[in-house]
Amino acid sequence: MNLIRWDPFRELEGIHGRLNRFFNELPARRMEDEDTFLADWAPSVDIQETEKEFLVKVDLPDVKKEEVKVEMQDSVLSIEGERKREKEEKGKTFHRVERAYGKFVRRFSLPTEVEAAKVAADFKDGVLQVHLPKIVVEKPKPIAVKVA
Numbered sequence: 001m002n003l004i005r006w007d008p009f010r011e012l013e014g015i016h017g018r019l020n021r022f023f024n025e026l027p028a029r030r031m032e033d034e035d036t037f038l039a040d041w042a043p044s045v046d047i048q049e050t051e052k053e054f055l056v057k058v059d060l061p062d063v064k065k066e067e068v069k070v071e072m073q074d075s076v077l078s079i080e081g082e083r084k085r086e087k088e089e090k091g092k093t094f095h096r097v098e099r100a101y102g103k104f105v106r107r108f109s110l111p112t113e114v115e116a117a118k119v120a121a122d123f124k125d126g127v128l129q130v131h132l133p134k135i136v137v138e139k140p141k142p143i144a145v146k147v148a
Contacts, residue, residue: 040102041083047108054114054132058106061126062099070121070130075114077130079106113137 046057058079060068068081085101088094114132121130 041100041104042106043104045106045108051134053134054110056108056128056130056132058128058130059126060123060128063126065123068123068128070128072110072116072119075110075112075116077108077110077119077132079128079130080104 044059048055048057056077056079060081060083063081063083067083068079071078071080080103082103083099083101085097086094110132113135115135118133119130121128123129
């Protein structure tokens with residue numbers, strides 16, 4: 001008879017893994033009172049600011065450019081899309097699947113100083129970059145007033 005040493009942390013890792021799978025496999029559904037989705041997953045995003053623009057970088061590996069929709073409406077940048085799961089084929093077996101699949105939605109409120117008409121996006125090497133140029137606001141020039 002073999003004695004097996006009990007490791008409580010191994011059990012916690014199992015519970016953690018099952019909970020993650022449970023929450024990651026929920027289908028996208030609409031909230032009843034809002035026009036938003038509870039998405040299957042959310043891609044990582046970096047937002048940078050320079051003097052001339054805001055730059056939003058979104059990590060979207062294995063997502064086709066055609067599967068991504070970028071919109072701007074009422075000072076809200078919306079990025080939606082879907083990463084499709086690979087299908088198991090004959091001779092191909094998955095031993096572990098950790099990456100998230102399904103629909104995603106990210107929305108960001110933008111400052112009013114963004115020129116909506118000049119927003120541009122490019123998609124390269126699995127990274128979506130959205131360029132949001134700032135509106136150039138001229139600083140008021142001081143006017144010298146001569147006092148008589």
